[in-house]
Amino acid sequence: MIKRITLSLISIFIFSISFSQQVELFKKKTTSENTDYNNELAYEIQGNIKGLADTSIILAYYFGGKQYASDTANSINGSFVFSGIETLGGGMYMIVLPNQQYFDLVISEQFFSFSTDVNNLIELMEFKNSKENTPFYEYLKFITQKQKQVTPLRQKESTASEKEKEEIIKEISNIDTEVKLFKSNFEEKYNDIFFTKVITASTDPIIPESTENLTKQEKQIFQFTYYKDHYWDNMDFTDQRMLRTPIFFNKMDTYLNKLTVQNPDSIKKSADILVKLSRQNKDIFQYVVSYITSTYERSKIMGMDAVFVHMVENYYMTGEADWINEKQLDKIEERAEKIAPNLIGRPAPPFLDQLGNPFMTDNKGIIQRLYDIDSRYTLLVFFGPDCGHCKKELPKIKTVVDSLISEPKLFSNHKTLDIKVYSVQTEFDEVKWNEFIINQEIGDWTNVGDIQYDLEGNPAASSNWRDEYDIYSTPVIYLLDKDKKILAKRIDHSQISKVIKRIEEREVN
DSSP states (O other): OHHHHHHHHHHHHSOOSOOOSOEEOOOOOBOOOOOSOOTTOSEEEEEEEETOOSEEEEEEEEETTEEEEEEEEEEBTTEEEEEESSOOOSEEEEEEOGGGOEEEEEESSSEEEEEEETTBTTTTOEEESOTTHHHHHHHHHHHHHHHHHHHHHHHHHTTOOHHHHHHHHHHHHHHHHHHHHHHHHHHHHTTTSHHHHHHHHTSOOOOOOOOTTOOHHHHHHHHHHHHHHTTTTTOOTTOGGGGGSHHHHHHHHHHHHTSSOSSHHHHHHHHHHHHHHHTTSHHHHHHHHHHHHHHHHSOOSTTTHHHHHHHIIIIITTSOOTTSOHHHHHHHHHHHHHHGGGOTTSBOOOOBOTTSOBOOBOTTSOBOOGGGOOSSEEEEEEEOTTOHHHHHHHHHHHHHHHHHHHOGGGOTTOSSOOEEEEEEEOSSOHHHHHHHHHHHTOTTSEEEEOOEEOTTSOEEOSSSHHHHTTOSSSOEEEEEOTTOBEEEESOOHHHHHHHHHHHHHHHHO
């Protein structure tokens, strides 16, 4: 409807004094005050803003949900020039004035000029030598005018009578029709400019009518599925300039976080679809792969590291990420290889040496196998006897485990909750380990350690189990099911009951 159309476009492409996103600045250069085009320059943008005080001005571009400064200029009597010896990357830019005022430009041409008034930046804007920006501001001026008509109607609607509301809705509908017609004519008239691609990309897919015999729920599923399947239909993936707009990042963020079920398998499928589309342009492909990989490597949501591993295995280890050097690639692959064995849903690594023999022994020297523990749940706890945080966290873990065993009424699915603890100490001092077990009163747990020494008496591990479980600090807690598949990882004592309760309730339902 009209509110959706006007507000969505206005929020992206119109001047606002409430510029809330910080422009990330970096020193580029101070522009020349020469007002004649210089053939030695790669770009030169001349501006004149009537009423603008002498000040510094920033030329910034959109990229990845943020804005980055590209150039600066000094305004004298409202006149300024941005210029440089390297061509500006095409896309949507903004000129940032004092008091967080800004207005947008389209950069396709490298040499043009404009003039406006500081008190009415949009409506008084005029361009010379710009095939792109003249129609862009024709569009903005029309949308601004319609927005001014809609806003009071929306305000009036909230307090109007039912009869008045009908008239208001009719007026809004008429404006909506005007906007749609203008947009359609604009796209046809200016089908050869970049801004038309931006408008088209921001247009949602039109959902066809579903068959009449569908239930309400089935119809909603059909509409959502169609919308998601055709979400990228209007995006030109061949044009790298789309990266320098607010549209591309916002659509990608919506696609991955709102249109995709937030579990690793669903996100991996959506990521693959997006990567496949992005292959039409090398720059877009690089951005999409890099963004998704880094985003899910840093994610604090449990289990999302599976997306990171998926991206590395499918796009980095295959040699497609040719934009990074060998050293960086090695680090990325090494990180993925450490995470891969302990992804949620995979069997927990079984603590075996290179010959396939178990080696974890208790404090009496007896081998205790993780997979020999027979219980519905196993809590796998890694700790260090000298670790200060472990000394605080393990008593809390014990309290939680004891309460889960002694208060089965917390879970309606079982008379008692069958949970045991397999605790692995990560250091090499047997005396301190034994003292820790006694002091923490965890003697009823299966306590094991890998205390080995080489021929020279130096501590040595029997396998790479620290890498397999990604143990770079302690304590670390894993929750395993009866088959020792990983249900949760890197949780703390406060999350143990919550995770188990959610699993139990899911099984009941």
